[in-house]
Amino acid sequence: MSETENNLVCVFCGSYDGNDPIYINAATALGRELVKSGYGLVYGGGTRGLMGRVARSVHDNNGQVVGIMPRALMSAEGCADEVGKMIVVESMHQRKSMMNDRASAFIALPGGFGTLEELLEITTWSLLSIHSKPVIVLNINGYYSALKDMVDTAVNAGFVSASNKNIVVFCDSPEDAVAAIKSYVPPSSRFGLNWEPKVPV
């Protein structure tokens, strides 16, 4: 990671805009809030949907954008080389591993199966002590309220501890989501595992 890539926040989000302008507005506002607080963006590298909205907003507000794009997805998601530095990789796994290496925090905007998976993977990596970075869900328009219910069900049924539930912080606005990066405290109840010689994911 180069010195010029400090303070990047990884944003997970959909490659569609959604059918209510509230989602586009949230992505645009999140990009602005990130730059206002001194953060750049690392993300999947696409131009489509909310991925493109948040990247363009960071770029338009003079923030740094780093995109990490698997070659096979370039045609499906577009490649945003006009808004930042694009890195082309060969697999989904390399994309996620490189985003994790570069990010100092993670924020999820609305998205589909891929976004849900990225969010839950980075949550699981925290649970396994692979990282201790903030994991924040921007629950705009109540989009992620059902996921919050799913986590509550898992806690109530005994599959997630009440403390580990706090690995993920749910926020209602882009301002709160960015503020939550600084106030984040990783739960001390997470597993203390030994991934040697280097943390593999």
Added chain:
Amino acid sequence: MSETENNLVCVFCGSYDGNDPIYINAATALGRELVKSGYGLVYGGGTRGLMGRVARSVHDNNGQVVGIMPRALMSAEGCADEVGKMIVVESMHQRKSMMNDRASAFIALPGGFGTLEELLEITTWSLLSIHSKPVIVLNINGYYSALKDMVDTAVNAGFVSASNKNIVVFCDSPEDAVAAIKSYVPPSSRFGLNWEPKVPV
């Protein structure tokens, strides 16, 4: 993959039993139903919680068990070498990639963040045409009803297509979950991507 590893079903589930016996009973019944229908099990390899229950049940019913365990997790999850063949790997990613290679279908029992992530990852891999295998959720006791709501929210908000929603099939009983393997039809709306030279994940 050896000839003796045909017809393995990959089960994702928690390393806790949950606090209602309905979950243990579902895991045990699922193991029995898998063997009754001619399937063996490939799974994370642990002895704890529902992971151990389903593996022991398949073994007790004379079915084949293959476990794939990251070295760093052996102490946290136990290693079920008394119920089947255990393969020790170095990373979470190797575990998931090897389970995917060996499985002819996927079933999720209740579990925590790791189980949710495995389920959503294998769903995303289907969306990306990395595989076309059945993805089935055993929604025992309504455990996964909030996840079903999350998927519905994603469809209604325009982040998942109504057709791609059907990548994941929700079933209420172990019998229905095993029967759903044979009747599964992968949605034709999934992306037709080109992962060359070999599908990387």
